[in-house]
Amino acid sequence: MELQEKFVQSVRMYFNLQGEKWLSRLPEIIQYCENKWNLQMEEPYALSINYVAPAVMENGSEVVVKICIPGKGFQDELAVLRLYNGKGMVKLIEYDQDNGIFILEKLTPGGTLAEVHDDEEACRIAANVVRKLSVVAPKNCKIPSVKAREDNLREIVEKHPNGIGPFSKKTLEKALNIFTYLNNTTTQQYLLHGDFHHYNVLSSENNHWTAIDPKGLIGEIEYDLIQYMLNKLPENNAYDVIKKRVEIFTEELNLSEQRLLLWGYCHTVLSTSWSVDDKDNYETSFFQGVAIFEKLYEEQFGYIDEIETWSE
Template identity: 45%
Template sequence: MMLPEKFIYTIKSVHKEHGERWLRKFPDLIKECEEQWSIKVLSPYELSYNFVAPVLHKDGRRMVLKLVVPGNDALHNEVEALTLFDGDGIAKMIDYDLNKGLMLLECIEPGVKLSSIKDNKQATMIITKVMKKLWKPAPRNTKLPTIFQRIDEFSNIRKTYPNGIGPITKEMLMEAEILYAHLGSTINQLSLLHGDLHHYNVLPSGKESWVAIDPKGLIGEKEYDVTQYMLNELPEQNVEETITERLELFAKQLHLSKERMIKWCFCHTILSCYWDIEDFGKASMKSVIVMNIFRKMKNM
């Protein structure tokens, strides 16, 4: 199986030497999966950070295989999140192997994504329905990360880059660190969140029904879980108008605070820009534009 060059580049950029070793062992890993679960791995979907492909079980059922570079908490968090969501608004988990970084999941047909819906209002209305099904009160006992842990990340970035980094100025870092801490200290209710909910992680399932896939698993405020959606599938022009429409729909349909969504989004877009710089050497122009839009919105 030939892996796309862009996927190979991403794995090496994000996981460094550990990713290179994983890529060298990849053919053997596929063979192990086929033998362990009596499946045949088919051509993969469009790949980003993980290998995801449809598979055919020996009994004729179609499933999805997901391979993650092991060695961090990402797979553990996803497995726990899928267990807690229990198929409510999300694709079900069938089996997994934490040591090898393997997951076998329910196959959602026909496999197109929310990104195929080009009308902004229609797509946003669809994802609000998914959010209503998905979000649950935070469990009492969980090892999932919380948004409070990300407060330290702002502090670490500012200490490492006291004059800012790339398009992120030192003033922005200070604003975000203070604002994030304030938002965290004023949360009324904690919820179990998806943590990476956007156009490419929502698929149609049956007539007029959509479900989420690939949760990161996060404990936090509902207003925070709209942040990734705000960064995706934005037009070349009228970006602020598109964002504003999304904010208003979320506020109306989900009874969320528009003010808190804007503030969380400003903080998160700074983190997103920094993660891009850390992994790929630069932030995307669209992320920079969105970051400055939310900075302006929060100060209005």
């Protein structure tokens, strides 16, 4: 079985020995899947770190099979899919927790939101999907909260006392203080997608749009929008595009612009830090967002550098 080269590299990079063992078992898991559900899997889609392919059931109906490395990530995604139960999210048909398998509805025609060329139209579509996904988090939910992201940034600060990539220690600490302030002042927790962006929203029947591939997170809706705003930015004029996206999201979803911009700043520092490799290369399109969110904030609310305000 010949696997996509980029897929194999990504699995090995993120999961090391566990990923290598999983890749060697993948043909066996696919065969198990076909036998268990009486389906025939077809050629996979372009893969990242999960094996995802369309399939045809014995009765002729079409589904999508997603095979993941079993563990916490799979369990979080399973919990999110079950909680949303098809509301704004792809429907879960069956699953096998031991082997990390999801059987999902197939969305048709299935084009991504990235294919909508009018950015404002795409943003309003995205806002409508987020509206459907805006579910108050259930009590005693085991899905990670945004506090885990704050803790992750704290680990980065401690591990890199002289800064990381393009960031000084001062910038990392400023972002961490804002993360802490926002988490400490959150009044309503929602179930979040956790990785909401253009490529995780697909077209479905009757001109509807549906989210896929949730990571699962608990927090404010404002936080769940930042990854979308960092994606599919033009080479020039990213400031105006992000500014307009902020306007549309706050208007359509009745959100706090102040908190949205603060989440934008601290999450963009975090996501850029995630992208730094051992040669100090990093995702420049994310990095530009740091200055943009800071500028947008200061135009409306004053200096973001007044860190002491956040901890009072």
